[in-house]
Amino acid sequence: MPDLSVNIAGLNFRNPVTTASGTFGYGDEFRDFIDLGRLGGIFVKAVTGKNRDGNAYPRMAETSTGMLNSVGLQNKGVDHFCREIYPRIKDFNTHIIVNVSGSTVEEYVEVAERINELENIPAIELNISCPNVKLGGMAFGTIPAMATEVTAEVRKVYKKVLMVKLSPNVTSITDLAKAVADGGADVITLINTLLGMAIDIERRRPVLSTITGGLSGPAIKPVALRMVWQVHKAVHIPIIGLGGIMNATDAIEFMLAGASAIQVGTANFIDPTVSVKIVDGIEAYMERHKIKAVTDLIGALRTE
Amino acid sequence: MPDLSVNIAGLNFRNPVTTASGTFGYGDEFRDFIDLGRLGGIFVKAVTGKNRDGNAYPRMAETSTGMLNSVGLQNKGVDHFCREIYPRIKDFNTHIIVNVSGSTVEEYVEVAERINELENIPAIELNISCPNVKLGGMAFGTIPAMATEVTAEVRKVYKKVLMVKLSPNVTSITDLAKAVADGGADVITLINTLLGMAIDIERRRPVLSTITGGLSGPAIKPVALRMVWQVHKAVHIPIIGLGGIMNATDAIEFMLAGASAIQVGTANFIDPTVSVKIVDGIEAYMERHKIKAVTDLIGALRTE
Amino acid sequence: MELKKHVQDLLVIEVTRLNKRHFLLDLRAPEKFPLILPGQFVQVLVQGSASTFLRRPFSIHSVDYSRNTLRLLVQIKGEGTRHLAELKTGDHLNLIYPLGNSFSLPFTKDVLLVGGGCGVAPLLFLAQFLNQNNIRPTILLGFRTKEEVSEIETYSRFGNVHVITDDGTEGEKGLVIDHSMFQRERLDFKKIYCCGPDAMMKAVAKIARMHRIECEVSLENTMACGFGVCLCCITPTDKGNERVCMEGPVFNINRLTW
């Protein structure tokens, strides 16, 4: 039987298939559908310092093989997470990784510090696609210096595996990747959603209450794959790849491009059992191609 | 009957439906399918200073409701265009606009100067998504100063309507839009292709000979629409919008977001008659909504 | 009682066209149904089009536990519902179900069900359920026009049916709230269940409030997942933003900001 385990920055995953923040709730909603113990890990919904109501309705627009969302970090804050949610999920038989968001460097640091105390959370993923309210609302993840700063500040207080998730809405993803690597990130997650928009021509209005929103799904896969490939060549820390992964073929593409693990996002909405199907599909591919260790796929794209 | 005509930077178009560079040949290939006289205009394939062979095969990969191409500016150079192609197409009953590309500012200027002499070409569209070979291959369209420079230099020699087509692979599309407006652009075209990638997992190789390529088609529509909207709010020169337009609904979305005209690209491959269907569809929409002039749609998105 | 959610291929037993815009879809599950409650819905995977990427939500119109079938009432709106209308007996359809909360049992026998358009869908199942609990509700159904009035006999088995059409071609004329039963000074109902377009539900809620009648409505919303994980389908309530697919679709109007 092929070996699907991967070690990422010292953390051992039983397989490279994890689920993306904001698309998997806190995991428990999926227990009717799958055995969570078959997943490499679960990235839970963004946690911020305080309670956030998120954006107004409507928050969703369907697009051509994709969707736009403007959920906007709705969550009950880090206190509530530690008190109410953590106890409920901490004994899931898989890695639970918390997606940390904020509007200021201080907020990121505060949340990271609190999550650092939770024994069964082995890693956090900084979501730096959020707007920096102190700096005119430019997203942390679009300016290298800002990305380095927030990573470095969190690094000071966070002792476990620090992952940083990049925004694809940039001219040079490698500059951002280098910036967070410089800031002390152990792992880079690629990609968050592309900024998009949808219009209802009958009402002549934007579909989303926020006018623009984040594009996810198969539509963005080519862009995500390209970014994973670019960063893999430019930076020497592990990458977790995502963006439009719907099946094992997609997942393997990301690994060949350089991802050490992958996340399944929007696909969970269409088939809540898809993540374990991807685990099975990767295994079948490895058997067919006589690949013993899944780590042999990482960055194994032949370009000569 | 509703009035579909639009005036863009002094140039009158019989309707806002034009076809995108690189997807419509020089127009004559479509004469079997449609009456070119029903189009607002035709943007012909990129013309460069000298003959270019383009990239090696394979140049195309299908993606989820999109495609990647790495054609790479294959054309026989501006001499050949003026001598062989221009005479063949100059009397088409629609505006013929030449897409101008280059690897150096000098090349853009040279080509623009030559096209300026051609009586029946009322405008050019600078394709600034090309890499600047003198500046390490960064695309002209990704650095505002470079974008301003190439626009301003061409502006000095080009006396008719100067359109500049922006690359979407940037952090801030509005910065680039302002940059080319500052350089003297009359019109901004949005968007060129998103940089993407596809992998064949059976052969463990990139599908394209160039590894990465340009993503077009419905997959990118939400991103294109967002950029048109952002630029419409930031810059006060007319916009020609494109990216994934497949039907009249899509076209109207772009106009509501702020485009004065639209281009049909990849859709021409799937249905070579689609451009005239879009003209008809816009007219039908206007009749249904009792809109007298198509110009009333431009930027008419209700966001209050 | 199992309340587990399933992802399952169901067999298309029959597609019955009611009129130009509406049809019934009878589906059989491969194994015994879990418990399904009135007001719950399913998420249907529509295959065969690039423009139906996400699942489509539909209320459960009725359930037959003995035959292991459930019925949907679908109104043709766009690409997805058009595709469903073309399904044939013997095809399969992938469903996630049962989803959402449910209408609550009333503490009274004076019950009114009000439905408009395809909003009537969950009311049939509710009426069945009320019957099983020895309640025979009054049922007020609004339609656009005579051509679209349908299933009246079915509803009549479970309650006292009144019809109103926008154009007056059958029953009374007007919107549901224009019905004569609402024009009296005192209404005889102690509980109203309502489902239909937003504007209709808001109008009915206003009447209910005026007469201090308890009222539950089943909300629509744009859903990406349907089982609580995407947070796309929220509605503001007394507890903040709640998920229509989990805390709803049925809400007591007192909890809404209407």
Added chain:
Amino acid sequence: MELKKHVQDLLVIEVTRLNKRHFLLDLRAPEKFPLILPGQFVQVLVQGSASTFLRRPFSIHSVDYSRNTLRLLVQIKGEGTRHLAELKTGDHLNLIYPLGNSFSLPFTKDVLLVGGGCGVAPLLFLAQFLNQNNIRPTILLGFRTKEEVSEIETYSRFGNVHVITDDGTEGEKGLVIDHSMFQRERLDFKKIYCCGPDAMMKAVAKIARMHRIECEVSLENTMACGFGVCLCCITPTDKGNERVCMEGPVFNINRLTW
């Protein structure tokens, strides 16, 4: 002679399964066919899946002007061809046709057609066409295995058919170039037409060169448009990069860089 290209919905007359991986698709045009030449192809719109965004190119297998039908021979490869296999009589299929150049008429009667896999598709039409010009070609067809050997009787009407299978379960054993007809010192053919996988065509081209026999091959390529505007389907030739969909798909091997 009209050579205009059409975009048209054709009626599916019949879908005939030949074996597990291959089927024939008979299509009828709504109006009189334009002139269609052997070697030309069609671009088929495959509706019903997000992963079949672009059209799929298929050679024209045969044309019946009297019935106004054309036939495609399709090998099931992925999503698109799987969908086509499920078409039913009475369905419609949107085609752009006829596309590409064509095989040229030979200046000799000593003609060999070599085809492998679904590369045999255009050769039937070519054989028909040669017959009309009083040429009865030798036809060598390569298949994987006996199970896939098909349409031999049809081909035999137009020429002298030889079969070779990879596993020797029918005819000779090996690849087409292993066939005994190629093992002689002198070959009796003055023109070879070849169509199949790249490697096969290259091997046949080598034999043709060795024996100084004129040879035309029909190239495959990944196509976005199929009518010359996208420049995605180029192949290097003596005139630089040429479009397989316009200057091809048929090329004389002397023009290729092979």
